[in-house]
Amino acid sequence: MTLRLYDTAHSELRPFEPREPGVVRMYNCGPTVYSSPHIGNFRSFLTADLLRRHLEARGMNVVQVMNITDVGHLTEDDLDDSGEDRMLIAARREKLDPYAIARKYESEFLAAVDALHMRRAQEYPRATDHIPEMIEIIQGLVANGHAYVVGGNVYYSIASFPRFGKLSGKVIEELEEGARIAVNPEKRDPRDFALWKTDDKHLMQWDSPWGRGFPGWHIECSAMSRKYLGDQFDVHTGGEDNLFPHHECEVAQSEAFTEKVPFVGTWLHTRHLLVDEKKMAKSLGNFLTIEQLLGEGWTGHEIRLALLRVHYRMPMNFSRTGLGESRAFLTRIQECRARLLRIAHGQEAAGTDDATIVLRDAESAFGEALDDDLNIAKALAVLSGLVSDVNAMQPSVESAQNALALFRRLEDWCGCVGDEPDVAAEVGGVLWGGKPDDPRRQSLLDKTAEREAARKSKDFQAADRLRDEITAEGFKIVDTPRGPRLEPL
RNA sequence: GGCGGCGUAGCCAAGUGGCUAAGGCAACGGAUUGCAAAUCCGUCAUCCCCGGUUCGAAUCCGGGCGCCGCCUCCA
Numbered sequence: 246m247t248l249r250l251y252d253t254a255h256s257e258l259r260p261f262e263p264r265e266p267g268v269v270r271m272y273n274c275g276p277t278v279y280s281s282p283h284i285g286n287f288r289s290f291l292t293a294d295l296l297r298r299h300l301e302a303r304g305m306n307v308v309q310v311m312n313i314t315d316v317g318h319l320t321e322d323d324l325d326d327s328g329e330d331r332m333l334i335a336a337r338r339e340k341l342d343p344y345a346i347a348r349k350y351e352s353e354f355l356a357a358v359d360a361l362h363m364r365r366a367q368e369y370p371r372a373t374d375h376i377p378e379m380i381e382i383i384q385g386l387v388a389n390g391h392a393y394v395v396g397g398n399v400y401y402s403i404a405s406f407p408r409f410g411k412l413s414g415k416v417i418e419e420l421e422e423g424a425r426i427a428v429n430p431e432k433r434d435p436r437d438f439a440l441w442k443t444d445d446k447h448l449m450q451w452d453s454p455w456g457r458g459f460p461g462w463h464i465e466c467s468a469m470s471r472k473y474l475g476d477q478f479d480v481h482t483g484g485e486d487n488l489f490p491h492h493e494c495e496v497a498q499s500e501a502f503t504e505k506v507p508f509v510g511t512w513l514h515t516r517h518l519l520v521d522e523k524k525m526a527k528s529l530g531n532f533l534t535i536e537q538l539l540g541e542g543w544t545g546h547e548i549r550l551a552l553l554r555v556h557y558r559m560p561m562n563f564s565r566t567g568l569g570e571s572r573a574f575l576t577r578i579q580e581c582r583a584r585l586l587r588i589a590h591g592q593e594a595a596g597t598d599d600a601t602i603v604l605r606d607a608e609s610a611f612g613e614a615l616d617d618d619l620n621i622a623k624a625l626a627v628l629s630g631l632v633s634d635v636n637a638m639q640p641s642v643e644s645a646q647n648a649l650a651l652f653r654r655l656e657d658w659c660g661c662v663g664d665e666p667d668v669a670a671e672v673g674g675v676l677w678g679g680k681p682d683d684p685r686r687q688s689l690l691d692k693t694a695e696r697e698a699a700r701k702s703k704d705f706q707a708a709d710r711l712r713d714e715i716t717a718e719g720f721k722i723v724d725t726p727r728g729p730r731l732e733p734l
Numbered sequence: 735g736g737c738g739g740c741g742u743a744g745c746c747a748a749g750u751g752g753c754u755a756a757g758g759c760a761a762c763g764g765a766u767u768g769c770a771a772a773u774c775c776g777u778c779a780u781c782c783c784c785g786g787u788u789c790g791a792a793u794c795c796g797g798g799c800g801c802c803g804c805c806u807c808c809a
Contacts, residue, residue, distance in 0.1 A: 256738095274809070282809090289809035414737060415805070462807080484809025485739095491808095515809065516739075519802075554758095555747075560740055560802060570746060570759055577758085580772060614748095622747055626757035633757090636773060705768055712770085723771055732771090 253512040274483035275311040278350035309366040315347035357535035378468040397443030397456040413489035463494035588645040596639020607631040676730035
């Protein structure tokens, strides 16, 4: 089975074939860095990360580019009473200049990327570093008749591009009806969109053939994808809201400029998530950031899994309950792997069961699930079945090692399996499952030995009291035929 | 007004014409344990409603109801 992806442009599942065999060029619509990235942004970014990992697991070489939008995109509607855009408002609110704001939130974004175990893209181009590339395309569009200049402004002419609306399935004639854009008399058609604008009040300005101004809202992606991936590339991802007008405009700009079709092979759009059944909004107080969740004590893997475990095209509700379920899922895998490690290290009796077939079938089913339009829910079910199968076995040392290797491969494949637990250390008949350098290690081991002695003399009251003390230190004590084991709670 | 998506057990969620409707969490019964934890075994749904097509539908068609998204900066 080969990978099939749902391509928005065709509204159907299609076999995925990169233009150049073995190499996938992918562009992801990235964050706008004038505020903290929120978990909704990351559902989209994580979908891209999962696709990248799966392609790499399938032996592809993936060139991934994610833009950093650091230009406040100004439209007529963006303007508030004082004529400022959002970047400006943020700058004033935080008493920083707009570049400083952008850098601050860019760092925050990248920190979250790492925290969620996402692979770093090869490039994170900033819009403000690519003004000349944008100007080049705008000039080309003016020259070939797809754009026109009015004063210091340049507009894209929808009428010049008959395919406009094809990607999103919009009927252009009907767009007008619902449009809430104020009529701009400069435009030949109200649906034309800006490529370059002049506005004295805009803080970020650059020289251009049309005077000092700033780029329109869609041109950066056309310019930066072209620079790093070429005129045509394989995958373009984004949130569902990007479909129209943003991606539609990108297609119009890029295809009209390069005269190469198609601009993008596969369009992938991630659905918005809801938080506690409602759309996430600052006004509702349900606006969640990665930083915030990490602060609540959730791990990167838990957050990642909670955001990724529902198929990317399905509506998804994000909640603390969901995070808790993710934690339980990961803990179950950890327990399984810890036992395998003990067997592999001779700390627990090995059996004679051969896991070869179970492991092979699980790995194969896991890959097939992801081949099916990144069906992560199905893949996680396979993973869960693997845990059950392995738990029911008495594996040989070799099978335990092979199973451990498979878990590591699957973590590499989807990032939702978690890290391998620390190898327990045997100290004086007690298995220590905590960090090797935990300062409390000796005192906890002593206390465990003391409890063991109490148990042997049937003084269970004393034994339970000692266990409570150990629990209070954040460790649980597990009795096994080979002796007690200490594990972090 | 236009376009689109979703509705499966207490919760999350697979399954797009056909053996007994995956899997996880929770719950319950049992094994194991000094008691626990973990683990194992077992129990737990006829698929929003109505009508139709079919030998046969959660799966296809029509009509409802409900929730959501895009059409405007937004992942």
